[in-house]
Amino acid sequence: MEQSKKTVLITGGASGMGLRLGQCYAKEGANVVLVDINPEALDACVAQIRTYHENVMSVKVDVRIYEEVCAARDAAVERFGSIDILINCAGGAETRIHNMHSVFYENPIEIYDFGIDVNLKGAMYFDHAVMQQMAKQNSGVIIHLGSITGEEGSPNAVAYSASKSALMHGVTKSIAQAGKEHNIRCVCIAPGPVMTRPAMANMKTMLGRAAEVQEIVDMIMYAASDKCAFLNGVYILMDGGRNVMFNRE
Numbered sequence: 683m684e685q686s687k688k689t690v691l692i693t694g695g696a697s698g699m700g701l702r703l704g705q706c707y708a709k710e711g712a713n714v715v716l717v718d719i720n721p722e723a724l725d726a727c728v729a730q731i732r733t734y735h736e737n738v739m740s741v742k743v744d745v746r747i748y749e750e751v752c753a754a755r756d757a758a759v760e761r762f763g764s765i766d767i768l769i770n771c772a773g774g775a776e777t778r779i780h781n782m783h784s785v786f787y788e789n790p791i792e793i794y795d796f797g798i799d800v801n802l803k804g805a806m807y808f809d810h811a812v813m814q815q816m817a818k819q820n821s822g823v824i825i826h827l828g829s830i831t832g833e834e835g836s837p838n839a840v841a842y843s844a845s846k847s848a849l850m851h852g853v854t855k856s857i858a859q860a861g862k863e864h865n866i867r868c869v870c871i872a873p874g875p876v877m878t879r880p881a882m883a884n885m886k887t888m889l890g891r892a893a894e895v896q897e898i899v900d901m902i903m904y905a906a907s908d909k910c911a912f913l914n915g916v917y918i919l920m921d922g923g924r925n926v927m928f929n930r931e
Contacts, residue, residue, distance in 0.1 A: 689713040689762040690906075691754070693745060693808055694772035696723035698878040699827070702899045703769055708735035713762040716740045717754050718772070737762070745772050745804030748811070755811045767906045768812045769825045770849075773801040775839035786840045797841025802848055809857050809868075817864040823906045824861070826854050828872030830921045846872070850917040858915030867914045869905045873898045874921025888923025 690707045694700035695716030704714045708731045716738065718724050724740040731738045739761055741754040758765050776797030782789050809824055816822030831839065832846030850870050857868040875885035875892035882892045901920055904910055919925060 687711075688766040689715065689758060689764050690767040690769065691715040691717060691758050691765050691808075691812065692769045692771060693717045693743070693804070694770075695740070696720050696727050698771070699876070699895055699898060699902075700769070700771035701727055702895050703771065703902060704738070705731060706899055706903060708738055711735075712737075712767075714738040715754070715758040715762070715765075717743045717745075719744050745807060746799040748807050751804075751807045752811045755808075755815060759815055764819055765812050765815050765822065766819075767823045767825070768808060768816075769827070769902060769906070770805040770808055771827050772804055773827070773842075773845070775831075775836070775842040776800070777838045777842075783838060785837050789838065794841040797839070798845055801842055801845035802853075805849060806853060809853070813857075813861060813864075813866060816861070816866045820864050822861070822864075822866045824857055824866065824868040825902055825906050826850070826868070826870040826917075827902075828870045828917055828919075830872065830874040830919065830924055832872060833919065833925050854917055855915045867911070869910070869913055869915075870917035871898065871902050871905060872917050872919045872921070874919075874924040886924065886927065886929075887921060888927050891922065893920065893922060
């Protein structure tokens with residue numbers, strides 16, 4: 683199988699799309715490195731995957747701390763010898779994570795510092811650290827996870843919207859340019875509502891439903907595969923037509 687000799691590092695790997703990606707790559711025979719801030723959840727995920735796949739490991743990382751990011755890279759390379767695919771899934775709307783749902787100017791500014799640090803700087807930290815290894819290999823693929831919120835904006839999750847927009851429109855293009863000398867591709871997949879949480883079903887799409895997690899995972903794995911070797915420096919909005927609807931309320 684195509685993935686059987688590749689090493690995939692996935693941030694936010696203890697839940698949601700990150701965990702599903704880890705499970706799917708493991709089933710295809712890849713070496714899987716799950717990174718997350720929650721060590722108990724990581725241990726449970728690795729134990730579950732090891733029931734059918736031995737080549738999986740976890741590293742506890744706060745994506746806001748560059749030294750921890752580099753340590754995760756080094757641990758992955760020490761165990762498996764390479765990092766062929768980096769998938770940046772870690773993140774989330776800062777106001778949802780902290781249960782603060784007022785409009786922008788009524789929330790403490792520290793909430794938005796957190797949102798930028800996790801959703802934007804966290805991805806850039808991993809890009810920066812892992813590209814050092816990919817340059818040595820002269821190959822690699824980096825996948826960013828964007829969001830429809832990067833197109834629509836949000837009156838309270840301003841940092842999340844800004845971060846996803848930056849990943850989709852600026853960072854992905856820039857990383858692709860920075861990686862061109864070493865055959866490093868960078869692509870962003872930007873979902874609309876996804877059934878990682880029941881509340882996502884309330885967001886309208888032209889197709890009349892939210893995406894299933896597996897639909898987004900399949901697209902990410904396709905974009906990272908050799909079948910998409912000509913795809914680079916772009917974002918794909920996978921939103922069920924939400925962005926082109928006249929009324930999304």
